[in-house]
Amino acid sequence: MPMYYFLQNLALTEICYRLSIIPKMLMILLMEAKIISFTACALQLNCIILFVTCECFLWSAMACDRQVAICHPLQYATTMNRDLCVRMTLGSWLSGAPVALSFPTWFFSLPFCGRNMVNHFFCDVFPVLKLLCADTALLELLIFIAVVIIVMIPFSLIAISYLHIIHAVLQIPPAVGQRKPFSTCAAHLLVVALFYSTAGIIHLQPKASFSSNMKKMVSLSYTVITPMLNAIIYSLRNQEFKQNLKRCTDKWFLRKQVAVFSLSR
Secondary structure: OHHHHHHHHHHHHHHHHHHOOHHHHHHHHHOOOOOOOHHHHHHHHHHHHHHHHHHHHHHHHHHHHHHHHHHOHHHHHHHOOHHHHHHHHHHHHHHOHHHHHHHHHHHOOOOEOOOOOOOOOOOOHHHHHOOEOOOOHHHHHHHHHHHHHHHHHHHHHHHHHHHHHHHHHHOOOOOOOOHHHHHHHHHHHHHHHHHHHHHHHHHOOOOOOOOHHHHHHHHHHHHHHHHHHHHHHHHOOOHHHHHHHHHHHHHHHHHHHHHHHHHHO
16 A cells, blocks of 8 residues: 555654664763764764655655545545655655755855854754854755745645545545544644644744753654654554554553452452
């Protein structure tokens, strides 16, 4: 199914994205290895831009897939064919390449001054931007435009897809069942909402009056916590996973009951 094909690519994107951040973050927190070279910082920034952009466009592709499945179920197999899915996935992977290659190169060609201390646990755009000595007004404007394009184009595609889905579902008689179409989209909607409600706060409002610690906490949520929740959310859509989870919880409660009964004797 196309949805599982998109989920495989989404999982690969999230693994690559987190691998570019978490190992170094753990070294900083646990081993106090707080030094990163300019090359490593540029590479990390490159990976972050590339994989976040890919992830956003993959979500829009998944929303389009759900739209075709719900609004045009009879045409689903012919519309969402393998060729189209491959092209949508390839387009998602390549969408962030121009920005990922150009911005870090431009970034690190400008002069740095001071102690070169990034007040963050990874090389994010705006903490690194504060270290530049040159006038960054033009660079900040271009970064904002790039963020709006990367965030708002996929978000607009997702919103349009779900408006079509809502319109189609509302035309279904309640007796036939409106719940199932919405339930198939619930996991996707929840994951998208988790990401946009955290990453959007930081990157669409870079000069908002949040403390540096608050920004770090929000960044931690969308780089570490949200991916963990994503895996749980999508796993709960799998019937086999739910059956195994129920079996494990039943065994745990049974053991607790046996232990309590033994103590009472």
